[in-house]
Amino acid sequence: MGRRKRKQVVYRRVRSLPKVFTCPKCGHKTVKAKKHAKEEKVEVICGHCSVSQLVDKNDLTEPVDAFGDFIDIYYKDQEYARLTAREEKLWEKKQYTELTLVYSFLADNANINAKKAHEEYEKNKDPQDLEQAEMWRATAAKYVENEESVRQQLDSGVFVDATIENIYEEAEDNPYDEGEAKAAEKPKRRANIEEILGDTGFLEF
Ligand SMILES: [Zn+2]
Structure with a gap:
């Protein structure tokens, strides 16, 4: 007779999603997402340097998702500014x-x-x-x-x-x-x- 199979216990880790994030502009951990019940956007804003961005939201949007969108937009804009400066330099x-x-x-x-x-x-x-x-x-x-x-x-x-x-x-x-x-x-x-x-x-x- 084989050994009785032990019932497998599944440990489900309860993930707690972060709600405060580090600012790409000033480096302080003071970025939060403000959800307004009636509006379709979430405002992601830094409490230290006030950099902010409205991003889309749906029913499943967590602060971390809004922060991700904010980061994408922030770096894309930075890249755009960097490239236009580079353009001047290259002509020169x-x-x-x-x-x-x-x-x-x-x-x-x-x-x-x-x-x-x-x-x-x-x-x-x-x-x-x-x-x-x-x-x-x-x-x-x-x-x-x-x-x-x-x-x-x-x-x-x-x-x-x-x-x-x-x-x-x-x-x-x-x-x-x-x-x-x-x-x-x-x-x-x-x-x-x-x-x-x-x-x-x-x-x-
Ligand atoms: Zn900041």
Whole structure:
């Protein structure tokens, strides 16, 4: 006769989900999610530096889910800001190949924002969301255009990635470089972006 099988005891760990989180901006553990019963959004806000973000909620949304969405948006916005700063630097340093990559990332980023704004519009039919979707779509198109334009100039040899040496020559004010610099005209860029970035309502989608 075999040994009696012991009844397997299942220990169910009662998970208690965290409700306070560390702020990506100031580093304090003071971020909480404020759920309002009637509204469709949760406000995630830091009690120390006041950085805040409205995120979507449903019946199952826990503070940790809202915090996750907040983190996604926070880093995406940071990345966008970092890339636009990088764009300026790359023009300055004549690093055109890298510039095409930055434009491609910026176009993707703007497309994601366009999509999100459009989803928001589908939900609430708020014309402002539609407007934002259109603006982001136009921004994405502009970046794609810039990417193509820089790539063409690179292919045709009008743009040449600077090496350390010719950055140095240029600093010496070499008159031979001037005509070349004029021929290598920047494509039109960032027509609407300054406006878009200047509009704070926009960044807090
Ligand atoms: Zn903070």
